[in-house]
Amino acid sequence: MANIMIRQADSGGLVFYLPKRDLEASIESIEFDSTAKWGGELKLDNGGAYYIDPIAKPPRLPISLRARRLGAAED
């Protein structure tokens, strides 16, 4: 489990940020994206994937969450 932060990109999409490793990547897809259920598997543009427990869609970004890495560590 690692602390991550999700923020709104200027271009509209979501950005994933992992402070521990200073890793910044765009989120290509998010498993659940509705008001009631938001989160699940996050696919990153660098090939990595993380899982966050689905929550109600946060009213404001950025938000810090706990995430679990799926698969091997990416660069």
Place this chain on the structure above:
Amino acid sequence: MSTLSREETEALIAEVLEVYPEKARKDRAKHLAVNDQSIEQSKKCITANRKTLPGVMTVRGCAYAGSKGVVWGPIKDMIHVSHGPIGCGQYSRAGRRNYYVGTTGVDTFGTMNFTSDFQEKDIVFGGDKKLAKLLAEIETLFPLSKGSSVQSECPIGLIGDDIESVAKKASAATGKPIVPVRCEGFRGVSQSLGHHIANDTIRDWVMGKRDGQPFAATPYDVAIIGDYNIGGDAWASRILLEEMGLRVVAQWSGDGTLAEMMNTPKVKLNLLHCYRSMNYISRHMEEKYGIPWMEYNFFGPTKIIESLRRIAGFFDDSIKEKCEAVIARYQPMMDAIIGKYRPRLQGKKVMLYVGGLRPRHIIGAYEDLGMEVVGAGYEFGHNDDYDRSIKEMGNATLIYDDANGFELEQFVKRIKPDMVGSGIKEKYIFQKMGIPFRQMHSWDYSGPYHGYDGFAIFARDMDIALSSPVWSKFVPPWKKSVPEATQEPQEAA
């Protein structure tokens, strides 16, 4: 010398890599690349923020340098104790030229060196007592200091001193914030982690200390984040923002104070200049206080105008109008400078090797002068820095990450730039090779380079460096061509 083509640049990299033993070659190959603007993600072509290869002469600094030297050091009304042996603080003392106003030694302490001067017995028996004594002494000798920070050097982490508890006790005794910073030099691969650690300690020990307290806010409050006022940079930026009708509440951290930092959560917008060293705290403020942040670039008129307009975009029409007025007011001055220097500098080629932001930020300023950046690299940049740089740099430009002395020398020999911009460690190598050089960390005793006023100085400095008569004196008289040698013998000088 014409610019190298993609193939030539690739060949050059291959040639430089040849001298390494196989394992080292494999490692270094990942850090050298030819720019390709079509790539979206830099990690496809370059690896960054990795441990330096043992045995090569890196140019990087340590985490202590990132925390004490960069982030904490310029906060002028605090005392930053270099906790550990004396050298780390003394050899880096006042080297960054962070200008500030105040009476040094009375209410400001920027250029002074405070250290616990560890001796053998402190290493053996621990230095906590010494630290406690020192913090008490500071309070007696410098009662106007607003607080202290304890910047750990390597031995502190190795012997396991408990600086947190000492700081807590001392803080309770004096009633001033005393911030323990675990920025031992061995942490991380470069000064970059030191920036991060320093940002985190500011978050934990400074931010939020004035939450809920009254503050006379205006809708136009902004903070300058990540400008260290080198040679007056932050001042040259600040006046532009003020002319535009904004109120600059805090400068982080050049010429900054503790109170300014504590008030920053009240601003409406954080303006981030050095992304690499202070994005952490901006992210934190965005999440906790909902303050948006934007990166801006005040190097050279093109980028300044772009940035001013984007900043104004966050505010109402009165600011937008004033922003246009500012741009219009300075335009004649910029035209005059470009008119004067561009003909002299047109087409000159520059290679840059700087820290974590300037290689990309400064490209615009060179281009405004008609110069071209033919090689660029970061000492301690991360991949997101390279992501941001790819589009700024020309195709087939050479990029190097954490380059070492040997590589830089080889690149410069082959690319033959008209000028190199890097730090003090590189300066004399290149000057002795006969290549004009400017220090792009500390502006070579000059500055500011930010803002409109800074651009005037920047242009002049580049011209001075390139046009200096000294470059024509590289061939000694006895090696000059024959007709000159056979002239009448001159009187001995």
